[in-house]
Amino acid sequence: xxxxxxxxxxxxxxxxxxxxxxxxxxxxxxxxxxxxxxxxxxxxxxxxxxxxxxxxxxxxxxxxxxxxxxxxxxxxxxxxxxxxxxxxxxxxxxxxxxxxxxxxxxxxxxxxxxxx
Amino acid sequence: xxxxxxxxxxxxxxxxxxxxxxxxxxxxxxxxxxxxxxxxxxxxxxxxxxxxxxxxxxxxxxxxxxxxxxxxxxxxxxxxxxxxxxxxxxxxxxxxxxxxxxxxxxxxxxxxxxxx
Numbered sequence: 001x002x003x004x005x006x007x008x009x010x011x012x013x014x015x016x017x018x019x020x021x022x023x024x025x026x027x028x029x030x031x032x033x034x035x036x037x038x039x040x041x042x043x044x045x046x047x048x049x050x051x052x053x054x055x056x057x058x059x060x061x062x063x064x065x066x067x068x069x070x071x072x073x074x075x076x077x078x079x080x081x082x083x084x085x086x087x088x089x090x091x092x093x094x095x096x097x098x099x100x101x102x103x104x105x106x107x108x109x110x111x112x113x114x115x116x
Numbered sequence: 117x118x119x120x121x122x123x124x125x126x127x128x129x130x131x132x133x134x135x136x137x138x139x140x141x142x143x144x145x146x147x148x149x150x151x152x153x154x155x156x157x158x159x160x161x162x163x164x165x166x167x168x169x170x171x172x173x174x175x176x177x178x179x180x181x182x183x184x185x186x187x188x189x190x191x192x193x194x195x196x197x198x199x200x201x202x203x204x205x206x207x208x209x210x211x212x213x214x215x216x217x218x219x220x221x222x223x224x225x226x227x228x229x230x231x232x
Contacts (some may be wrong), residue, residue: 004159033220040224042120042222042223042224043160043206043222044222045219045221045222048217055215055217056213056218056219058219090159090160092160100212100217100218101148101218102148105162106162107152107162108159109157109158110158110159
């Protein structure tokens with residue numbers, strides 16, 4: 001098991017609502033990434049935070065936003081939920097070594113979001 | 117744009133036999149390549165990565181992968197499969213982008229089933 005935790009485990013929302021998902025990074029890690037994994041698909045990169053700044057973003061609309069806190073924990077916020085937002089949301093933490101892209105990510109168990 | 121293909125949705129192998137899970141990629145530039153495993157209702161677990169150097173990479177649980185630049189492949193292998201290896205396997209590629217960031221891209225996953 002990794003030291004990455006996510007909350008809540010499961011969540012049910014209705015279309016148009018807003019949701020906040022939380023992630024606690026593994027101790028010593030300064031980078032956190034968020035992914036969306038739809039059923040039967042591979043994870044899709046949403047964005048990454050390094051030392052509280054967003055430093056990479058995938059093809060997701062602005063209603064997906066995030067925060068990283070000084071203790072390197074993180075939040076994913078999704079506004080105006082749509083049915084297609086139903087998915088497993090994964091958080092991954094890593095220690096940036098200075099060599100971009102080479103870090104090993106450690107994933108949390110995910111939050112299963114269902115939008116009705 | 118970068119992409120990853122896992123051409124087999126499912127691979128079946130008998131316990132004790134060698135296994136191969138295929139991955140091919142398409143990138144501009146030098147890729148960093150990763151393999152992850154996902155068990156039901158769990159997050160992804162890192163298996164191994166290729167950054168540079170020796171084309172044969174050894175990872176966790178007896179898995180290894182060979183980077184083949186001419187064939188743009190990074191197949192995952194294990195000499196002797198175990199029933200406990202049954203899981204979903206994901207290949208991923210990263211290419212450093214401008215500004216010290218990168219966008220990771222995952223394949224759709226291959227379900228490995230090891231029969232007793």
